Amino acid sequence: MDAKPPVNGSVTRRQFLRNGARLMTMTGLGVAAGALATRSTGAAWVWQIDPAKCLRCGNCATQCVLEQSAVKCVHAYAVCGYCQLCTGFFWPEPNELTTAAENQLCPTAAIKRTYVEDPYYQYSIDEQLCIGCAKCVEGCNRFGNGSLFLQIRHDRCLNCNECAIARTCPGEAFRRVPVEHPYLLKTTSR
Amino acid sequence: MKPEFELFDRREFFGVVAKTAAVIGLAGGAEAGAEGQGTANPFAYDISRFQKTDPKLIAYEEVTRWPIPHKDARRLAIGPDDQLYVCAGNYINCLSRTGQRGLELALAGPACCVAVARDGAIFAGLRDHIEVFDSKGGRVARWESPDPKTWFTGLAAGGNDVFAADARKLVVLRYDRTGKIAGRIGRKDAARNVPGFIVPSPFLDVIIHRDGLLRVNNPGRHRVEAYTFDGDLEGAWGKPTAAIEGFCGCCNPIGLTALADGRIVTCEKGIPRVKIYSASGEFESVVAGSESFPENAHACTDLNDCIHGGIDAAVDSDGRIYILDIVTSDVRVMKRKG
Numbered sequence: 001m002d003a004k005p006p007v008n009g010s011v012t013r014r015q016f017l018r019n020g021a022r023l024m025t026m027t028g029l030g031v032a033a034g035a036l037a038t039r040s041t042g043a044a045w046v047w048q049i050d051p052a053k054c055l056r057c058g059n060c061a062t063q064c065v066l067e068q069s070a071v072k073c074v075h076a077y078a079v080c081g082y083c084q085l086c087t088g089f090f091w092p093e094p095n096e097l098t099t100a101a102e103n104q105l106c107p108t109a110a111i112k113r114t115y116v117e118d119p120y121y122q123y124s125i126d127e128q129l130c131i132g133c134a135k136c137v138e139g140c141n142r143f144g145n146g147s148l149f150l151q152i153r154h155d156r157c158l159n160c161n162e163c164a165i166a167r168t169c170p171g172e173a174f175r176r177v178p179v180e181h182p183y184l185l186k187t188t189s190r
Numbered sequence: 191m192k193p194e195f196e197l198f199d200r201r202e203f204f205g206v207v208a209k210t211a212a213v214i215g216l217a218g219g220a221e222a223g224a225e226g227q228g229t230a231n232p233f234a235y236d237i238s239r240f241q242k243t244d245p246k247l248i249a250y251e252e253v254t255r256w257p258i259p260h261k262d263a264r265r266l267a268i269g270p271d272d273q274l275y276v277c278a279g280n281y282i283n284c285l286s287r288t289g290q291r292g293l294e295l296a297l298a299g300p301a302c303c304v305a306v307a308r309d310g311a312i313f314a315g316l317r318d319h320i321e322v323f324d325s326k327g328g329r330v331a332r333w334e335s336p337d338p339k340t341w342f343t344g345l346a347a348g349g350n351d352v353f354a355a356d357a358r359k360l361v362v363l364r365y366d367r368t369g370k371i372a373g374r375i376g377r378k379d380a381a382r383n384v385p386g387f388i389v390p391s392p393f394l395d396v397i398i399h400r401d402g403l404l405r406v407n408n409p410g411r412h413r414v415e416a417y418t419f420d421g422d423l424e425g426a427w428g429k430p431t432a433a434i435e436g437f438c439g440c441c442n443p444i445g446l447t448a449l450a451d452g453r454i455v456t457c458e459k460g461i462p463r464v465k466i467y468s469a470s471g472e473f474e475s476v477v478a479g480s481e482s483f484p485e486n487a488h489a490c491t492d493l494n495d496c497i498h499g500g501i502d503a504a505v506d507s508d509g510r511i512y513i514l515d516i517v518t519s520d521v522r523v524m525k526r527k528g
Contacts, residue, residue, distance in 0.1 A: 058231035081390040083440040085412060085430040092237050092432035107233065119388055119411060133233035142235065143439030143460045145390070 045176040047163045048184050051149040053173035056134035056141070060150055063165040064132070070157035071132030071150050071165065073110070073125050076186040079147035082120040088140035088148045089113055089123055106136055127153065146186065154182050240432045240461050241487065243479025247434060249466070250477040250511060250524040256289035257520050262300065265344070265395075265445070265502045266514045266521065269306035272506045276514060276521065277301030282314050285521070287506070293327050302392075305345035305352065313352055315342035320354060320365070333369035344395035344445075346404070351419060353404060357394040360387040362406055364419060375421040376406055384423050385411065393444035393459070393500060400452050401469065407456075409441035414454060414471065427471025432461060435473040445502040449509060457513075459500045462486040464513055464524075477503070477511050477524050486517040 011019070049060075049071065060071035085097055089111050094103040099113050110129035114122045125148075132150060140148040166174030177184065263278035273292065274285040282301050284293040295314065303315035310325025318340045320333040335342070337359050344355030344362075351372065352365045364373035378386025387394060388410020396406045403424055404417045413428025428443075429436035437443050438461045445457035452469040455477065462483035466474045480487055489499030502514040511524040 056235070058233040061233060081410075081440060083390060084388075084410065085440060087440055092240060092438070094431065097430060105235070118385065135233045135235050138235035142237070145440075 044179050046154055046159050046179050046182050047152050047157060047166060047174055048177040048182060049150050049152060050173045050175060050184050051146075051151075051186050053171045054134070054137070054150055055171040055173070056138040056150075057170050058133055058135075059168050059170070060165050061131045061133040063168050065158065065160060065164050066156065069132040069165075070152050070154075072127045072130045072153045072156075073132065073134070073136055073148055074151045074185075075123060075125055076147045076149070077122075079145050079186055080123065081145050081147070082116060082122060083144060084119040084121060086113070086121065086123055086140070087143040088136035090139075092139075105139055107131070107133060111136060123148075149186055151183055151185075237432060237461065240434070240438065241480040243434065243463070243476050243481060247476045248479060249475035249527055251527050252478070252482070253510070253523045253525045254289070255520050255522050256285065258285075258514070259283050259291060259294070261519055263514055263516045263519055264301065265303040266504050266512060267304045267306055267345075268504045268506050268512070269312075270308050270310060272508075274504065274506075274512055274521065275304045275306055275312065277304045277314065278519065282312065289521075289523075295323055295327055297321065302342050303345045303355075303395075305347040307347040307352075308349065311347065313345050313347050315345045315354060317341055320345070320352070320369075322369070331369055333365060335363070336371060341392055343392050346396045346398045348398050353396045353398070355394040355396040355406065357389045357392040360389055360394075362394075362396050362404070362417070364421075373419070373421055375404065375417050375419075376408075376415070377421075382422065384421070388441070390441040391444075391459075393441070395444065395446045395502075397446050397448055399448055399454075399469070400450070405446055405448070405454060407443045407446055409437075409444060412437040412442060414443065414446065414456065414467075425470075427467070434463075434465070434476065444500055447503045447505050447511075449505050450507070455503050455505060455511060457501045457503050459486070459489075462499060462501050462515075464501065464503055464511070478513060478522065482522075483515055483517070486515055489517050 061069050064070055089105060090103055091105050108129045108131055110126045112124045112126060116122050134150055137148045137150055140146055163174055258276050258278050260279035260281050263276060266274060266276045269275055272287055276283050280297045280300055282295040282304050286292060297314055297316060299316050301314055302317055305313045312323040314321045318335050322331040324330055339358050340356045341358035342354050343357040346353045350367055354363045356363060361377050362375040363371055364375060366372045376387050387408050390410055393409060396404055399405050406415050408415050412430035413426045415426040416424040418424060432438040438458055442458040443456040444459050447455045454467045456465050461480045463479050464477040468474055486499045500516045504512045513522045513524060
């Protein structure tokens with residue numbers, strides 16, 4: 001036999017408490033699910049620079065919240081021409097092609113030049129010294145194969161909700177990428 | 191006479207308020223504008239001083255400019271009758287001294303280089319072979335390269351020999367006029383003191399100089415090298431620097447030609463410019479500086495790398511220099527000033 005609805009829409013104390021308990025339970029579950037989902041999203045996506053959009057503006061060196069930027073120059077060795085005159089390493093008008101400080105383009109001497117065989121040299125980045133200024137990236141892209149490019153190093157990046165560099169990036173080169181594929185690497189010179 | 195401390199009337203009051211608001215607004219706008227422009231990049235890679243040429247060094251002026259019939263130009267050459275042969279796309283086009291279109295040769299693939307012999311025979315370099323035409327455009331022969339990876343980027347035709355620069359295999363092939371390979375020039379060979387060509391981008395060129403030697407650009411070493419037809423290295427010159435007297439970037443020069451008196455004309459990319467050196471390599475003057483090729487210069491400042499820019503040059507019997515801009519697809523005719 002069906003229970004009769006309360007007259008004039010009124011509820012009994014028991015019904016009121018039961019409904020209240022259901023509401024609280026649903027609300028709690030919703031909050032927990034929301035918090036879980038938010039945490040999951042935060043961990044699954046990280047910031048990265050699209051090298052094809054990077055304008056080498058210098059903001060990566062100056063805008064990061066870290067004292068030394070989380071952005072570093074990286075080198076695609078498969079793309080590199082191993083040039084004797086690397087325009088990412090040397091000033092446009094070097095006195096001579098040696099590693100003397102006055103010939104080097106990098107403000108922190110973060111690029112190491114190693115002889116391979118005549119006339120090839122290998123260029124590697126010392127990330128402890130690199131400040132992510134992109135000066136070498138511009139030199140390499142302007143005259144060379146573009147094997148030097150910037151990437152956010154995730155062992156340093158705080159993964160801020162709002163990246164301070166992304167906010168000022170004129171090329172809109174910053175984007176969120178899945179944590180499973182945290183780098184956008186160059187594989188060809190184009 | 192107004193009292194000393196008279197209160198503003200309504201009109202005066204609104205006027206003062208409006209002026210004050212305008213001044214504040216202008217100041218605020220200027221500040222906001224300054225913020226919007228941002229500060230200059232303290233790490234800028236500045237090559238602006240190399241992109242303007244000292245006018246005193248420029249010895250030539252542009253007489254005229256012709257568009258070429260097809261896109262994707264690569265090289266040009268001068269024939270015995272001073273006609274200009276331009277390879278662009280799948281075609282080789284002949285242009286008269288006044289820019290009138292003449293013979294057009296359709297090829298099976300993109301034309302990479304061209305040379306014309308004294309007898310009028312036309313040699314068209316495709317990526318992996320050479321096609322030979324008579325002076326009227328009739329196909330005479332097809333010369334295969336010895337290597338399937340060949341990438342011909344320069345040709346020079348002499349009386350009995352044709353020299354083909356293979357940018358991928360780093361060698362200049364010497365063909366006889368029957369298409370048989372008679373020698374290989376420029377391969378790394380310590381015993382002959384030949385250092386080998388370094389060609390990071392596909393621009394290896396060869397010319398036959400009036401002194402009887404070949405001149406070949408070695409872009410990765412930033413120099414021009416002189417070889418005998420048998421492959422002996424006789425000398426080299428060139429300095430790696432963006433300054434006007436040297437060759438800029440990773441790999442220059444990319445093209446060569448010679449004036450009748452033996453001086454060498456060089457072409458560069460990156461900072462696109464055409465310059466003249468003595469036969470022994472002393473810098474002499476500028477034919478056209480970087481400011482003459484703004485679109486070409488921009489090809490290397492874009493997000494892409496610098497393999498899309500480039501220029502080539504040829505010289506006619508009057509000493510006029512023809513410059514092919516492969517970005518704007520036109521030929522500039524340059525005449526010595528004065």
